[in-house]
Amino acid sequence: MRTHDAGLAGMVTAVMLAAVVAGEPAAMGATTATEAQHRPECTVPSLPGHVVDVTLADPGSRMMSRSPGPSGSPGPYGTMSGSPGPQDTRMRLSVTPATVPAGTVSLRVANTGALAHEVLVLPLPSGQTIGQREPGSDQRIDEADSLGEVSHDCAAGKGEGISPGSKGWITLTLRPGRYELVCNFPDHYARGMYAELDVTGR
Template identity: 65%
Template structure:
């Protein structure tokens, strides 16, 4: 997946391939092609819950309650202080069937468009 903030008029983006994986052990690799630090937090989406509609709280972030993991360690696995521009972070997770929203939860990044949906199904 790519994390892009394209300075200027372009919106921030989180893009990924593939967008569908089978249940079980999944390795996520996040490459930061932008100019700011980013992260990827994996949050389950409830049935019928639309992508990009999580409530934003006072610190310009969304709640990470229910997170199943994240890639936010610069040049490493798991949690850290963010993935620096030009670097890669990763996470290996065990995902159950369902829909997940992958987001950058740095202040303002989710609202700016840094989110994508992952379908975990057979």
């Protein structure tokens, strides 16, 4: 019986080793860090119209904890952990230049933070200033009137979020007016990820 048990144990070990060789650790994310480290640099193509550089920043991974995704796994964005301080929890979204002529406007977005982010373009109602929108119970603001979104990793338009160190872009036709550019991942707007873009008449 002992010889039989030893043979069975050997077969189980062989099957487990075969699963490892077949790539089971990769499926569990064992090589994710290595893959991210060797990801090629994102190059933004030449964009039409007036180009606005949008920079996304956050305090860094030392202050963040991953938000769970729909299945309980880590999500693409983070929330602040611990007691929020006046300086260590603020996120940033900045635009350069802050004023452009109406017409074709391209946003060139660079994520310099430690978390994934996005950029939505929302019309700013008369008499309202940036940062005044009220987040809902999901810690997001209403984005129903969004005119465009940059959330594709190293590509144009919508995606799952712009990864740390990566870029995204979009080209829009904007009329004269005031616009609020925001990151609408949970709690990011409340942490300061908004900026104003003014579009003037031709």
